[in-house]
Amino acid sequence: MSKELSYTIEEVSQLLKVSKLTLYDLVKKGELPVFRVGRQMRIDAKDLDNYIQNQKTNQGTKLYGPVVEQxxxxxxxxxxxxxxxxxxxxxxxxxxxxxxxxxxxxxxxxxxxxxxxxxxxxxxxxxxxxxxxxxxxxxxxxxxxxxxxxxxxxxxxxLSRKAGFYVKKGNPLNIQSWTDLNQDHIKIVNREKGSGARILLDEQLRLNRITSRDIEGYRHEVTNHLSVASAVASGVADVGVGIEKVSKIVGIDFVPLITERYDxxxxxxxxxxxxxxxxxxxxxxxxxxxxxxxxxxxxxxxxxxxxxxxx
Missing domain, CATH: 3.40.190.10 (Periplasmic binding protein-like II)
Incomplete structure (x- = not known):
């Protein structure tokens, strides 16, 4: 059975800071796919990620607001x-x-x-x-x-915020530091090139003299903190770099490593x-x-x- 993560309408509403009515309207229009478990509607993490990506490249009124083009x-x-x-x-x-x-x-x-x-x-x-x-x-x-x-x-x-590792509940692999990534049995999920999380990871690998080719999953890229956390929650990866807030939304553990200044x-x-x-x-x-x-x-x-x- 697939380990893909899914969310309730309430969880997505809290995550994106929009009303449930907005989400129901998107579902009704067929813009946001859902499936049902009994009476409850759920949204696949992949479908939510795909919707967000579409809003980054299309014009018009968006869930997050207008997207820049030209x-x-x-x-x-x-x-x-x-x-x-x-x-x-x-x-x-x-x-x-x-x-x-x-x-x-x-x-x-x-x-x-x-x-x-x-x-x-x-x-x-x-x-x-x-x-x-x-x-x-x-x-x-x-x-x-x-x-x-x-x-x-x-x-x-x-503002300032904590950045660190997303890990599974209980941190079963005891991942605590950057050097822990350099183990054959640990698989990561990465962010896209140019993102702050990707730069943080690459700089820490350089400082700790770890080559990216030795990190399993390094080339598995996603484009936001939610997708990283979802990959860890669903078992696609053991660890990923992100900010504290999203770990609580998804329901996984967070290992703080650095306080980043967001300017x-x-x-x-x-x-x-x-x-x-x-x-x-x-x-x-x-x-x-x-x-x-x-x-x-x-x-x-x-x-x-x-x-x-x-x-």
């Missing part, structure tokens, strides 16, 4: 801004920006490194980053300094002055921080702090 072709005086990254907190930020300004926020669900490259190419206005540099032990800034060459920018803290980068231009001022005010506001804290497993003690700024 933004680089918009005129410079457009009120559309592109926020890139996958965390749900970015959706909260977008709503606050729209509430306080005339901007219309568009969402791109691209990983940290690719988001930063998109910013360099003029395709994003706000990018979220959680990229670990093994040589300095620092997050984000070493990468920004190399990629945003020639651009003035500001780096603001959005926002914005280019400094005459056109972005108002946006930067607005984002600073939002991040420092008690209302925004309260909403973030209500999600759980986030640290807002540095939220709004200027990490680095060029002129």
């Amino acid at each position: 933004h680089k072709n918009e005129t410079k005086d457009s009120n559309h801004i592109v926020i890139s990254g996958q965390d749900l907190v970015l959706d909260i930020l977008g709503k606050h920006i729209e509430k306080n300004t005339s901007y219309k926020s568009l969402r791109s669900y691209t990983g940290s490194l690719n988001s930063l490259i998109s910013m360099y190419n003029g395709e994003c206005d706000i990018v979220s980053l959680h990229m670990f540099d093994g040589d300095t032990g620092e997050y984000n800034l070493p990468y920004i300094k190399k990629i945003l060459v020639g651009y003035p920018y500001i780096l603001l803290n959005l 926002l980068a914005i280019l400094k231009t005459p056109e972005s002055e108002r946006l930067i001022s607005t984002v600073k005010e939002i991040l420092s506001s008690p209302q925004f921080q309260s909403e973030v804290n209500s999600l759980g497993d986030y640290d807002t003690s540095q939220t709004g702090n200027i990490i680095y700024e060029t002129y």
Whole structure:
């Protein structure tokens, strides 16, 4: 029998922070496949992942909000801004920006490194980053300094969160450290190239002198924390790298390994002055921080702090 994981409507509602009515509407329209166990509707983890991926590439009203397409072709005086990254907190930020300004926020669900490259190419206005540099032990800034060459920018803290291993309940294989991955009987599930979780794994393998070809499952890539956790829960993999919050949603154990700083980068231009001022005010506001804290497993003690700024 297949070990594929599935969710109830209630669980998906909590995970994606949308109402059950929204999900029932998607099911009714045939956009989100379900199956029944008795009277209960359930959604396969793979079907949910496929739906999310489709929303990243298609236009229109989405479960997560609008998805960015052809933004680089918009005129410079457009009120559309592109926020890139996958965390749900970015959706909260977008709503606050729209509430306080005339901007219309568009969402791109691209990983940290690719988001930063998109910013360099003029395709994003706000990018979220959680990229670990093994040589300095620092997050984000070493990468920004190399990629945003020639651009003035500001780096603001959005939040901090725990990153580590997703493991099965009870951690039967006793996976506790990065070196534990270098064992023949342990199989991982990986994130896509350019994601912060993938960079964290690759840097730790480098620091511990472990070659990727020695890691079973290294080439098995998925595109979000939910899919990593689902692969571990269903037995497809023994371990994967992700953030704490999703482990609780899926119902698996979490081994914390590092506190990652999750930051926002914005280019400094005459056109972005108002946006930067607005984002600073939002991040420092008690209302925004309260909403973030209500999600759980986030640290807002540095939220709004200027990490680095060029002129």
